[in-house]
Amino acid sequence: MDKGQCCGCRGCEDVCPVQAIRFYRDEEGYEYPEIDGEKCIHCGRCRSVCAFREKEPEDYGGTAFYEFQAGAEDRRKSQSGGFAFALSRAFIERGGVVYGCVLDEGFRAVHIRASDMGTVERMRGSKYVQSDMAGIYGALAKDLDGGREVLFIGMTCQVNQVFKRFGGRRNLLLADIICHGAASPRLFQEYIQYWEGREGRLLGYCFRDKGFGWRNAHIETLVFQKRRKSSDIWASIYYSHHSMRPACYHCNKTVHHSDLTMGDCWETGGE
């Protein structure tokens, strides 16, 4: 498979009628589909559902752009203006569900489903590593078919794939984040191991600690049993642009199927 043409969204796995697609992890920790030739019935669904290859830019028509800032406390806890959190809260309060990215107990970025505010809290903050979408399409189908109001937040490629699969459903809102790229999950795991080798078990991690202010936006905080450490090593790795998924170097971000897009608007004169 051409790795530059697969963002790892897992959309193809979900539509295969005979479960012929399995994902394997390569040496950089990125997941790729592999077809079992014995099971495949050559129906072509996996190819036609793949949104990553779409290259036609969307006509933005009358799209308007707004600036949003949540209250001071929510801004402090969220990564940017707190819009993702505020939007998620609105869905939960209406009885809906939210899909977004958390760091799990092993510090792996994964997409999960939230039906309560405790889980939404865990989604706060940008994780500068690729999020795994395993199991997400099945859960989305169940919620959407059951009539729940669903908010899905993710990278542009993930949102485009969810749109391709479920676009047009009236109970689905899609929000993508302006995306600089998805760093290697394996590299990040090795990075965590490096720190644990030095300082003992890692108890907490924040990719971008706003406690250091807007201008020092790329300082991470690591919490160990005996002390906290600050560093800019992961930011240096991430912004070196040597650690991204191959598809990120071929990504056509002019294709947006989201209902709204979120990003940092730091130069607009706000705080």
Ligand SMILES: Cc1cc2nc3c(=O)[nH]c(=O)nc-3n(C[C@H](O)[C@H](O)[C@H](O)COP(=O)(O)OP(=O)(O)OC[C@H]3O[C@@H](n4cnc5c(N)ncnc54)[C@H](O)[C@@H]3O)c2cc1C
């Ligand atoms: C890897 C990455 C690169 C980014 N690059 C840019 C950029 O170049 N320019 C720019 O303007 N903005 C960028 N952003 C977006 C920005 O950092 C904020 O995430 C966005 O503005 C929302 O801020 P918030 O305060 O509303 O989010 P919060 O309330 O803090 O919530 C964060 C939301 O982001 C989602 N999320 C976090 N990490 C991931 C992930 N790895 N994959 C999918 N979803 C995730 C969570 O599900 C959550 O809904 C990037 C975000 C990420 C994750």
Ligand code: SF4
């Ligand atoms: S980008 Fe296409 S081939 Fe790759 S996981 Fe997604 S749907 Fe499958």
Ligand code: SF4
């Ligand atoms: S062609 Fe059809 S059967 Fe074969 S892997 Fe793709 S979706 Fe599955």
Ligand code: SF4
């Ligand atoms: S750069 Fe493109 S392919 Fe890479 S994670 Fe972001 S949206 Fe997906």
